[in-house]
Amino acid sequence: MSAPSTRMDFRSAQAVAADVREGRTTAREETRAALARATGDRFNAYTAVFAQRALAQAEAIDVDLAAGRPVGPLAGVPFAVKNLFDVEGVTTVAGSKIRRDAAPAAHDATAVRRLTAAGAVLTGALNMDEFAYGFVTENAHDGPTRNPHDLTRIAGGSSGGSAAAVAGGLVPLTLGSDTNGSIRVPASLCGVFGLKPTLGRLSRQGAFPFVESLDHVGPFARTVADLALAYDLMQGPDPLDPLCRRPAEPAAPRLQAVADGALRVGVLGRWFAQGAFPEVLEALEIVADALQARRGVELPGAEQARAAAFCLTPIEAAHLHLPDLKARPLDYDPAVRDRLLAGALAPEAVAEAARRYRPVFRNAARVVFQDFDVLLAPASVCPAPGIGQATMEMDGQPVSVRRNLGAYTQPISYIGLPVVAAPVNRPGKPPIGVQIIAPAWREDLALAAALRLERAGVVAAHRPPVSPEVKA
Amino acid sequence: MATDPALTAFLALDDDAVAAYADARAEAIGLVLPPETRAGTLENLALLRRQAVTFALLVDDATPIGAFEP
Numbered sequence: 001m002s003a004p005s006t007r008m009d010f011r012s013a014q015a016v017a018a019d020v021r022e023g024r025t026t027a028r029e030e031t032r033a034a035l036a037r038a039t040g041d042r043f044n045a046y047t048a049v050f051a052q053r054a055l056a057q058a059e060a061i062d063v064d065l066a067a068g069r070p071v072g073p074l075a076g077v078p079f080a081v082k083n084l085f086d087v088e089g090v091t092t093v094a095g096s097k098i099r100r101d102a103a104p105a106a107h108d109a110t111a112v113r114r115l116t117a118a119g120a121v122l123t124g125a126l127n128m129d130e131f132a133y134g135f136v137t138e139n140a141h142d143g144p145t146r147n148p149h150d151l152t153r154i155a156g157g158s159s160g161g162s163a164a165a166v167a168g169g170l171v172p173l174t175l176g177s178d179t180n181g182s183i184r185v186p187a188s189l190c191g192v193f194g195l196k197p198t199l200g201r202l203s204r205q206g207a208f209p210f211v212e213s214l215d216h217v218g219p220f221a222r223t224v225a226d227l228a229l230a231y232d233l234m235q236g237p238d239p240l241d242p243l244c245r246r247p248a249e250p251a252a253p254r255l256q257a258v259a260d261g262a263l264r265v266g267v268l269g270r271w272f273a274q275g276a277f278p279e280v281l282e283a284l285e286i287v288a289d290a291l292q293a294r295r296g297v298e299l300p301g302a303e304q305a306r307a308a309a310f311c312l313t314p315i316e317a318a319h320l321h322l323p324d325l326k327a328r329p330l331d332y333d334p335a336v337r338d339r340l341l342a343g344a345l346a347p348e349a350v351a352e353a354a355r356r357y358r359p360v361f362r363n364a365a366r367v368v369f370q371d372f373d374v375l376l377a378p379a380s381v382c383p384a385p386g387i388g389q390a391t392m393e394m395d396g397q398p399v400s401v402r403r404n405l406g407a408y409t410q411p412i413s414y415i416g417l418p419v420v421a422a423p424v425n426r427p428g429k430p431p432i433g434v435q436i437i438a439p440a441w442r443e444d445l446a447l448a449a450a451l452r453l454e455r456a457g458v459v460a461a462h463r464p465p466v467s468p469e470v471k472a
Numbered sequence: 473m474a475t476d477p478a479l480t481a482f483l484a485l486d487d488d489a490v491a492a493y494a495d496a497r498a499e500a501i502g503l504v505l506p507p508e509t510r511a512g513t514l515e516n517l518a519l520l521r522r523q524a525v526t527f528a529l530l531v532d533d534a535t536p537i538g539a540f541e542p
Contacts, residue, residue, distance in 0.1 A: 198542050199540075199542045213540065303526065304526050304527035304530060305527075307523040307524070307527050308527045310520075310523050311520050311523050311524050314516070314520065315520075322501075322503075325503065326502065326503055326504070329505075329506055329509055330506060330508065330509075334508070334509075334512065337509060338512030338513045338515070338516050341505065341509055341512075341513040341516070342513050342514075342517040342520055344501065344503055345493075345494050345497045345498060345501075345503070345513070345517055346482065346517060346521075346524075347476075347478040347479055347482050347497075349478050349482075349528075349533065350479060350520065350524045350528060352479075352537060353479065353527065353528035353531050353533065354527065354528075355537045355540070356531035356532070356533070356537055357527045357528075357530060357531050359538075359540065360530070360531065362540075403519075415542060416540070416542030440541075440542035441542070
């Protein structure tokens with residue numbers, strides 16, 4: 001048997017599924033190729049490869065196909081997940097050193113189980129900021145994930161491995177998590193699509209918690225159709241996640257119709273434009289023009305909402321980590337540890353104030369959405385910074401990269417609104433994404449707007465350079 | 473209106489007073505700050521305080537906190 005190709009593969013998930021279903025290839029061939037790409041991963045996206053499990057599942061799919069039995073819509077499609085998702089028999093490290101001795105997971109996380117039930121083949125686990133606390137994926141234990149478009153630059157975080165794996169053609173579909181922007185920021189910096197659904201829409205069961213009141217999970221893909229299909233396949237109530245109670249409302253079947261209908265679009269101003277790099281604002285304008293959006297829409301309280309999310313995050317996270325912060329603080333990634341320690345020391349009343357401000361800001365957003373179906377904002381303040389870059393300039397002032405990459409995403413996840421991060425089509429330029437924000441439970445609107453833009457060629461996931469050099 | 477004593481005392485700190493606050497609070501919760509962590513922790517705590525000032529005074533801390541619905 002010949003060795004599988006390690007060439008990057010940019011087919012969509014649904015194209016791979018069709019190739020398998022229609023006999024042009026097999027699930028085993030696709031899986032062997034994906035495993036070979038994982039082994040040759042130049043981006044440091046993977047932290048673990050599950051060859052035995054993947055090949056066993058692929059062979060079972062091929063047996064079903066040969067016997068004429070029905071298979072799922074993603075049968076034979078390789079996918080990978082941020083290493084905070086439980087995978088049966090594997091220790092869930094969540095980017096940490098501390099959890100490397102933890103017992104292996106007894107079951108797959110719900111999201112992993114649902115995609116697997118649809119025939120998707122899990123090939124491995126992906127790099128992330130420790131405990132999902134960061135926007136850079138420069139993990140002190142596993143090293144930095146490199147941006148496939150420029151290996152000297154970060155992939156963004158905290159789901160950096162998930163974004164890079166899709167952008168770099170390792171797999172067509174991945175899962176990540178987003179507490180403050182951890183799907184949207186890396187999707188933007190790596191030039192792929194990402195969906196952060198409404199808080200509670202997709203089950204977080206089996207995803208190692210960071211800030212339970214803010215945690216979301218969601219997919220990355222290279223097309224809107226793949227994003228919508230993966231999202232639909234993971235929907236539905238889960239008794240194992242108390243927040244996930246809503247019946248499934250599939251978006252994919254009606255996306256074309258919604259995309260063809262009227263959409264009232266606004267561009268968020270003030271907080272969502274302050275400090276943005278010029279090329280970020282140019283990219284946003286391209287999208288705004290295409291959707292004939294009204295500019296300068298104010299979302300009152302966004303700065304305060306960002307501050308509230310900023311404070312709630314370490315205080316709530318520190319509750320979970322306090323025993324380890326006391327017992328073995330030096331085993332944490334320093335960039336994470338000092339923020340968790342600060343959270344442990346801050347009064348709980350700050351977190352309570354942040355929880356009280358949440359409905360205030362949510363209500364302000366509801367008022368704005370009376371006039372709009374979707375709102376646009378940058379997904380990140382800048383294109384991908386360099387690996388190891390500590391500061392950048394915002395409005396002429398040097399500021400911390402780590403603290404500011406998520407300035408535009410944090411207010412939105414704070415109130416749990418659904419967002420598609422869509423890569424603006426700027427051939428030959430560093431990737432930049434926009435947030436397409438919809439009212440709660442209306443993922444279909446954000447996906448439909450993204451589909452309209454994709455059909456018009458305004459957003460697209462570009463292939464990275466063929467042979468980028470590592471300069472760092 | 474914020475009336476919680478712990479909250480109002482924290483919000484009223486200036487950056488120079490954060491270290492003493494942190495030491496007292498660490499002792500109260502049984503947390504030891506290793507020397508390697510001290511500067512970063514204090515910097516982050518001061519930042520949390522400055523951020524908290526922007527929103528914590530806008531809410532009434534007598535308001536019950538219910539389950540959040542997006």
